[in-house]
Amino acid sequence: MQLTIPSSLDQIIETVKDINLSSRQQQTIGLLTAATVITSYTFYRLFKGPRDNCPTVPYRNPFNGSSAEYRKDPSAFVKKWTEEYGPVYRVHLFGRVCICMHTIVSGRYVREIFMNSNFDFNAGIEKRFNMKSMADIRAHEVPASDTRVAVVQYLTPHLKYFTPRAVENLNIGLHDIVGDLQGKKELPHLYPLVQRMVSRASASVFVGTNLCQNSELVTSFQEITGDLGSYIYAENYWIEPFQALMNLKMWAIGKFSASTRKHRRVMLNAIVPEIKSRLENAKKPDWERPNDILQDLIENFKVPPGRDIATHITNQIIVLIFASIHTTSENGTIVLYRILNTPGLLEELYKEQQEVLTNAGLDPNGKSSEVFTFDIIKNMVKLDSVCRESMRLRNEFYELTHTNVGKNKVVLSNGTIIPPGGDVLINAWYNQQSNDWEEMKKDKSEDRTEFKPLRYVNTGYPSTKVSDDYLVFGEGKHACPGRWFAIQEIKTVISLLIRDYKLQPTSDIIFPTTVQTALPFGSVSIEK
Ligand code: HEM
Structure with missing residues (x-):
């Protein structure tokens, strides 16, 4: 029957x-x-899901829906169903069923998510990857708004001031990996190099010029996100449909995992005495106020009842690290591989660098922390275009999950209902790369799938400018507030490498097509 x-x-x-x-x-x-x-x-x-005539991708497995098919070939999956159903449809992914089934939103509709304050990125991401819980941080003690304030008020307005120290420490991070480099050195992958440079520079800005010399601390900055992430990503996906179990697992990682304990110990060992000595020194008349985010946090953030100041500030710094270090290192690595994979591009960028420095009356071979100033880096427009183009084309599919945290359903302009607690995924592939989105093409012949490094030169679209077809930093009032710092770091990492070193791929460079990683692969030789 x-x-x-x-x-x-x-x-x-x-x-x-x-x-x-x-x-x-x-x-x-x-x-x-x-x-x-x-x-x-x-x-x-x-x-x-809700009664709104929104089409749902058919699935057989009632627990994990289309997750396996999506993970197997995300590009084919996204292309197929976007073509079939258009800009808004539902997919049973990652165990989310019933009213919580993910609604996929593409094209202009993404604005209706990013601009609506009922949708929350953190609430969405924390269902599968709750970093605070995994780092043993109580969510209410370090709300996302605190981290945003720290970046918006204390970091971004002072980027010019922080630049020389960041450049100096990018160089030290580089030296940590390649050493004095007498001959050629083979790097199996570029990520550890970029990650060390970014971690060292970020540490100099976040916790100051004294603590950034603590190599163990910088290593924790570098590794904490990947270490905690590996507990989740190296897992069997059977647990996904059971949110309570997921929450329990992430909580247990925070309470009992060796990685969380180690990184918290390293950070507290460094930060506790530093705060103590700063608080004592502040009482002295000849005190010279340290200028870094740590000091801003000490002076401006309330310590929750029952918490000591050092633990609270360490928690704030950990959340800042989660937001900034892996994201910047990963995208910096993507840009570098794109440059190395495009014949003649490295030489063109080197030429631009020499011209910008010479036009500004600076010695093109001068000390990096003196010549690679905030304005000089900003003036490298070709390099900036390469950053935007590389990040636009990173392998993104359904991304930036947002949850409706409001009490009422949200009805999109096409009638699709997102109930309270409902999740949305942004179709980043369609918005950033698909040729089917005619509206985003300058003319019919434009190919949005092609890597065109100088696509954005003189277009008024720098790599920090968010737009419907460039969602790497999100959009709307929660768009990444750290993007100016991130791009400044990425552009400086590349400027240092192409001026002072010779880089050459020693294997094919492979750009990933799965959801497991956005990082390209390939070995590279480096010499002076
Ligand atoms: C290339 C590197 C980076 C990428 C790709 C990136 C991406 C993002 C994205 C997609 C969001 C969510 C936006 C949304 O909700 O619409 C975000 C939020 C955030 N990012 Fe970044 N980010 C990067 C670097 C940084 C850095 C360096 C910092 C800090 C120094 C930072 C701090 C933050 C903070 C605090 C938020 C939360 C904003 C809020 O909730 O209002 N990010 N970032």
Whole structure:
């Protein structure tokens, strides 16, 4: 017997009204049929999500829906269903069913998510990757708004001031990996190099010029995100449909994992005495106030009741690290591989660098912390275009999950309903790369899938400018407030490397096509 799951109440009535109830046997069959149909309908509604005619990608596995198919070939999956269903549709992914099934939003509709304060990125991401919980930080003690304030008020306005120290420490980070470099050195992958440079420079700005010399601390800055992330990503996906179990697992990582304990110990060992000595020195008349985010946090943030100041500030710094170090290192690595994979590009960028420095009356071979100033880096427009183009083309598919944290349903302009607690995924592939989005093409012949390094030169679209077709930093009032610092670091890492070293790929460079990593692969030789 074939069971057809009805999609509306009318269909149920149609099915039941034809049952002839003249005999006892027929009555029993009739009742059973009606019960089966009603139960099926209830399940159908439950698994389908809200009644709004939004199409749902068909799936067989009721627990993990389309997750396996999506993970196997995300590009094919996203292309197929976006073509079939258009800009807004539902997919049963990562165990999210019923009213919480992910709604995929593409094209201009993404604005309706980014501009609506009911949608929260942190609430969405924390369902699968709750960094605070995994680092044993109580969420309410370090709200996202605190980290935003730290960046918006104390970091971004002072980027010019912080630049020389960041450049000096990028160089030290580089030296940590390549050493004095007498001959050629082979780097199996570029990520550890970029990550060390970014970690050292970020540490000099976040916790100051004294603590950034603590190599163990810089290593913790470098590794904490990847270490905690590996507990989640190296996992069996069976746990995904069970949110309570996921939460328990992330909480247990925070409380009991060796990585969390180690990184917290290293950070507290460094930060506790530093805060103590700063608080004592501040009482002295000849005190010279340290200028870094640590000092801003000490002076401006309230310590929650029952918490000591050092633990609270360490927690704030850890959250800042989660937001900044891996993201910047990963994207810096992506840009570098793109440059190395494009014949003639490295030489063109070197030429631009020499021209910008010479036009500013600076010695093109001068001390890096003196010549690579905030304005000089800003003037490297070709390099900036390469950054935007490389980041636009990173392998992104359904990204930037947002949850409706409001009490009411949100109705998109096409009638799609996102209920309270409902999740949205942004179709970054479509918005950033698809040629089907005609509106985003300058002319019909433009190919958005192509890597065109100088695409954005003189277009008014620097790599920090968010737009519907460039969502790497999000959009709207929660768009990444650290993007100016991130781009400054990425551009300086590249400027230092292409001026002072010779880099050459020693294997093919592979750009990933899976959801597991955005990092390209390939070995590179480096020499002076
Ligand atoms: C290339 C590197 C980076 C990328 C790709 C990146 C990306 C993002 C994205 C996608 C968001 C969410 C935006 C949204 O909700 O719409 C975000 C938020 C945030 N980012 Fe970044 N980020 C980067 C670097 C940084 C850096 C260096 C910092 C700090 C120094 C930082 C601090 C933050 C903070 C505090 C938020 C939360 C903003 C809020 O909730 O209002 N990010 N970032």
